[in-house]
Amino acid sequence: MISDNKDIRALLEKAKTIAMIGCSPNEFRTSNYAAKYLSEKGYRVIPINPEADEIYGEKAYDSFVEVPEDIEIDIVNVFRNSKYAADAVRDARDRKEKTGQNPVVWTQLDVSSPESEKVATENEIPYVRNRCIMVEWDRNFKS
DSSP: OOOOHHHHHHHHHHOOEEEEETOOSOTTSHHHHHHHHHHHTTOEEEEEOTTOSEETTEEOBSSGGGSOTTSOOSEEEEOSOGGGHHHHHHHHHHHHHHHOOOOEEEEOTTTOOHHHHHHHHHTTOOEEOSOOHHHHHHHHHOO
16 A cells, blocks of 8 residues: 555656546536646647547546557556456556556545455555645646
């Protein structure tokens, strides 16, 4: 589990590509705003939403497992109900097994679950619990 502020900062400095599960095409939803915000900060944001074709110029995928394996994912940002968090971790585990990539699973506020944390720990998947990625970016980099 990644919880130390220094580790959060290092993660955000190193990351280049974020897969955002639950990224909404609706500009009034927080996940949409977060995608735009992170894009403006220089990250490539891959939207995961079966209801969208494209968000902010990036192709949207129906599920995380559909993201092509040649796209290196650094963070899987989960913007869905906590009952889906463990599935997101399992998808990250499956990607790790196929590609060797081991992206950090980052759960937004109130999205983590005991099951998702357990799956992450058992599979040695880096995990950030219940933190807003925009707030963490601001706290670490905004001057």
